[in-house]
Amino acid sequence: MTETIIETASPPRPDSTLKKLGKSILLLKESRIGMFGGFLVLFWVVIAIIVPLLPLQDPLAITRNAVLKGLFYTDPRQVFHYLGTDNLGRDILSRLLWGSRLVLFWSCAATIVAYAVGMLLGVIAGYKGGWWDEIISFIGNVLLSFPLLVLYLVILTNFGANSQAGLWLKHMLGVGPAVISGVMIIVAVMFGTAPQVARIVRGLVLDLKTRDYIAAAEVRGESPLYIMLVELLPNARGPLIVDACLRLGYVAITIALLGFLGLGLPPPDPDWGKMINEARSWGSMGMNAMLWPAFAISSLVLGLNLLADGIREISLRD
């Protein structure tokens, strides 16, 4: 506990965060499963970053007389497709890898927004108590009473990119339909996820606020905002990191799932759920185009889940 006071009181040295990060990565080596998960996640993150540099076909280029072909197919224009082509003759490998960018970007953005809102509400509910707690907890309970997908369906069919609200937003901001869809998905995920985060944070804060260093800060005359953001939240980070990892996996599933249900990012951008949906109506012919995105989303989520497991295992050890 004394450590925490020193940590927050003295300005952090520039290399401390980097060193800490390095240390925690080294720690991960002790959990083989966690390592494997970390590698899977790292693989997709690296792919998502370097995909513009890879020698891939154009993910949107349509080849009319080379649709739904299998592995290692060379089309009439002598273009080679490693994983074959989809129902419009587009290169599956290229769409798969570009899709990782979309899925990772939007799921990270949605998770960060949901976390920011959830942590803020949770820390207010836990620290302020009283009416704040009552109101925030009630809103949370209302939102958590919706089965998640039902909540997303209600929000996105009424306020999605093609609704009046979406069109108005598009007009006001002057951005394309893809951005509007993404923003609306973030808002929907926020409504579904933030209450869960708030509930966890509230529980952690209720425990933390009885500690001596909070009393010390109050006696020092720190503002409630300072206590909440600087004293309470950083000390609640342990369980939150594991939860964020798992949550990111759920959100990635959600993004792909909304794509599958036709509520995700608009075509022709490749997201994994939409790739499955587009190939689905072709039956056995579409199987090749369907299986790859299914493997992709599964491996990403598996990586995140194993990583969370590894982190939890290590944090429980000491």
Added chain:
Amino acid sequence: MLRLAGKRLASMILIMLTISFILFSIFEGDKLNVATKVLGQYTTMDQRLLWLEQNGYNEPFLTRYVHWLYHFIQGDFGTSIQFQAPVAQLIGEALYNTGILAFWVFTITIAISMVLGVLSGIAEGSKRDRTITVLSVLTTSVPEFASATIFVAIFVFWLNILPGTSPFTSGFRWNEIVLPVLVLVTYNFGYYTRMMRASMAEVMTSQYVRTAILKGLPYKRVVMRHALRNALIAPFTVMVLQLNYLLSGVIVTEVFFAYKGFGLFLYQSAMFGDIYAVEACTMVAVFVAVLSQFISDVGYTVLNPRIRFS
């Protein structure tokens, strides 16, 4: 006990009322939008205004809400725009089909996760425990639409032993329900197994189990009689709460296999903009979720006498 149940019941009703108000505002707040949805895109403004007048939409918003709620509670959900039939009847049929699906999923999932959870929980850290844990993480990581794709590839196109869709066009058929059940069980059993495992492992380290073993009781009997019963309390609440998540999975699976259940009906209604059907479906879904929360809360106090005093 009764006070707790009463308190929970009151908050449950308050939540349902709040949600019904929010839904009504979203779907019927803009009455011209309702008229457009019901009469179709290609009607004139005069027709829409006439329809609004005839159907009592010119009352103040709150009056309309109370009126709607009054009918809703009595089971009058209105007429589906898409299917031109009473929503209550359509939901009834859909819920019946989903009930069959959910029953099998729940039964099989609980059976598998109990066996696996106990097997790994009584030998924490063993090779068997590790294998089961990895298996449950692996299966929970594959979302329903991905596992459905993989299972269809294996059982429908490769082995050719099961149908790829479940429309029940010629009545109920067993082989059409196998894949949806398989998909949902695969996604859900891992979570339950881990709950069961954690609970079992905790109970196995408790004093009374140690005493029972040291007393010389047969190991099997200690596990089945002393440990398992107490280990079931915590997973029970979680399993009931999981109903909420199961419903999300049911929607995806039903859409994938065109299984004519509640999830598919809800999805089709939402995509079509079938206002009355979506309102009713959402309320039913929320009711199931809130009810399961209620059962889990009250059930926990019934099962665990220790918290009655706190």
